[in-house]
Structure formats: structure tokens, C-alpha cells
Amino acid sequence: MLRPLLPLRFFWGPIVIAAVGLTVSAFLIPFMLPTTLFVCIILAVAVLTRGRPLVRLCLRIVTWRSRKARTVALFFPASLEQSISAGEVVDTCQRDVDDLVALFQFPPSSKIAIYLFEQERDINSLLGGNTYACAFIPFNAVLVPAGRSFQTMLRHELAHLFSARVGDLAPRLKSEGLAVWIECDGLVPTPDQAALTFLAKSGGLDSLLEPTLFDCPRTWRQCYDIAGSFTKFLIQRVGWAAYCQFYKAAGQANYGAVFERSFSLSLARAEALWQESLKAEDESAKKLAEGDNGDVLRK
Ligand SMILES: [Zn+2]
Numbered sequence: 001m002l003r004p005l006l007p008l009r010f011f012w013g014p015i016v017i018a019a020v021g022l023t024v025s026a027f028l029i030p031f032m033l034p035t036t037l038f039v040c041i042i043l044a045v046a047v048l049t050r051g052r053p054l055v056r057l058c059l060r061i062v063t064w065r066s067r068k069a070r071t072v073a074l075f076f077p078a079s080l081e082q083s084i085s086a087g088e089v090v091d092t093c094q095r096d097v098d099d100l101v102a103l104f105q106f107p108p109s110s111k112i113a114i115y116l117f118e119q120e121r122d123i124n125s126l127l128g129g130n131t132y133a134c135a136f137i138p139f140n141a142v143l144v145p146a147g148r149s150f151q152t153m154l155r156h157e158l159a160h161l162f163s164a165r166v167g168d169l170a171p172r173l174k175s176e177g178l179a180v181w182i183e184c185d186g187l188v189p190t191p192d193q194a195a196l197t198f199l200a201k202s203g204g205l206d207s208l209l210e211p212t213l214f215d216c217p218r219t220w221r222q223c224y225d226i227a228g229s230f231t232k233f234l235i236q237r238v239g240w241a242a243y244c245q246f247y248k249a250a251g252q253a254n255y256g257a258v259f260e261r262s263f264s265l266s267l268a269r270a271e272a273l274w275q276e277s278l279k280a281e282d283e284s285a286k287k288l289a290e291g292d293n294g295d296v297l298r299k
Pocket of ligand 1: 156160175176179
């Protein structure tokens with residue numbers, strides 16, 4: 001059975017654009033036909049470019065099933081019905097949202113729509129680039145794949161929905177770092193040697209203030225690992241409340257200045273301290289491993 005599952009908020013953008021376009025056109029047609037045509041062309045281009053993923057998404061999910069909980073609504077294709085327990089999945093989603101409500105100390109702005117795709121490549125074919133999960137912040141919606149990475153990707157994208165209400169998502173060193181910290185439940189692993197070598201070659205954390213390396217297919221994974229680890233270091237050092245104050249104030253243009261004002265140290269000095277903490281962590285892990293081997297040998 002065909003059921004329209006899209007929440008009304010999915011349509012408010014196109015509805016407002018169409019209403020404004022029609023009003024402007026109706027007013028201008030008798031007087032200024034060239035201007036009207038120009039407005040219509042701009043609107044058409046806007047819908048065909050920026051709105052295309054949304055239109056494709058709407059067409060795709062129109063027949064999907066749904067399951068609702070207190071503050072989340074789960075949408076999924078009928079083909080997943082046999083392989084997942086929708087009740088368990090929606091409970092998991094609700095628990096993750098509740099965790100974030102407790103962390104951020106505010107509820108979702110409205111019910112969160114979670115679109116569960118069968119595979120990462122289904123989302124990638126819709127959105128392109130390196131995108132295998134996504135948060136549609138204006139619509140309070142996330143797109144995530146089912147499978148092994150479901151929960152980490154869900155927590156990551158939900159983190160974007162919540163953190164976008166605290167402060168700017170730029171630079172991505174800040175927003176992706178926090179999303180990785182949340183997806184790992186605060187236990188972000190140490191970046192591997194390849195990531196640290198890449199960071200040294202690219203010029204340190206300063207180079208991650210621009211989105212270029214985050215968008216590059218060869219370096220995005222390392223950027224996320226580094227941003228998550230650096231965020232873990234900052235939160236451990238200053239605490240969650242002070243980190244949130246920094247997150248709220250820092251944007252692309254003032255990141256360095258806000259960083260220095262918030263933490264009383266420069267980004268370069270913080271980077272050096274973070275690198276020292278990674279080395280200390282590495283050494284204590286090695287000692288622990290040696291100790292374990294000794295125990296094994298003694299047995
Ligand atoms: Zn992200």
C-alpha cells in the first residue's frame with residue numbers, strides 16, 4: 001500500500017520558495033516580463049541543483065514503512081522488514097537521542113526523522129561525493145545505513161543535529177571532531193601513525209581549519225580521526241561546559257581567536273600538548289602490553 005510518510009517539514013522550503021516565486025511573478029508579469037523570467041530561471045536552477053537530492057529522496061521514500069517512538073520516527077524500506085526488528089531499532093534510536101538530550105541539556109526541536117537505508121552505497125548514490133550518511137539539519141532528519149556501522153553513524157549524524165543548535169558547524173575540525181567524539185561515546189582511539197604523519201606533512205591542525213582535506217577522498221578518514229582525538233583531548237582538559245561555550249562562540253572566521261580566549265592557549269600550543277598526550281598514552285599502552293605478556297609468561 002502506498003503511504004505518504006514524509007513529514008510536512010520536508011516540504012516547507014519548496015512551498016515557501018514556490019509561494020514567493022508565484023507572488024513575485026504575479027506582481028511583476030504585467031510590468032516586467034524579463035525580470036519575471038529571470039526570477040523563474042533562478043528558482044528553477046535552485047530547485048534543480050540544491051534541491052535535487054531532496055527531490056530524489058522524497059521520490060524514493062514515499063512507499064517506506066514507519067515506526068514511531070517518543071521523539072523519533074524511523075522510516076525504512078519494506079525490503080528491510082525481514083532483516084531488522086523495527087521495534088528494537090526505533091528503541092535504539094530513542095535511547096541515543098535521550099543520551100544526547102542529557103548531554104546537551106535541551107530536547108530535539110521537533111520529532112527527529114531517521115531514514116534507514118539498506119546499504120551505505122544507497123545513500124551515496126543519492127547524495128554523491130564521500131557521503132555515506134547525512135544530517136539534514138533544517139529538516140531535523142538523518143539518513144543512515146543499516147548494518148554494522150548503523151549505530152556509530154546514527155550517533156554521528158544525531159550529534160550534528162544537536163551541535164548545530166549550539167554553534168556553527170564550521171570549521172569542520174570543530175563539528176566533525178565533536179561528532180566523532182560522540183559516536184565513540186568519548187572513547188576516541190588514538191589516530192594511527194599514518195594519520196599523524198599526514199598531519200605533520202599537511203602543516204598541522206591549522207590545515208584542518210579549511211574544508212579541503214575533509215572533502216578529499218584520500219584524506220577525509222584521517223581528518224575525522226584527528227579531529228575526534230583532538231576534541232577528546234580538549235574536553236578532557238577543559239570539561240564539557242567550557243568546551244560547549246567555546247563551540248558556541250567559535251566559527252570559521254574567529255576560530256583561532258576564540259580558541260585562545262576560551263582555553264588561554266594558542267591552537268599551536270594545544271596541538272603540541274595533544275601530541276605529547278598521545279605519546280604518553282602510547283607509551284603507557286605499550287607498558288601495559290609488556291606487563292600482560294609478562295603475566296602470560298609467568299603462567
Ligand atoms: Zn559528520
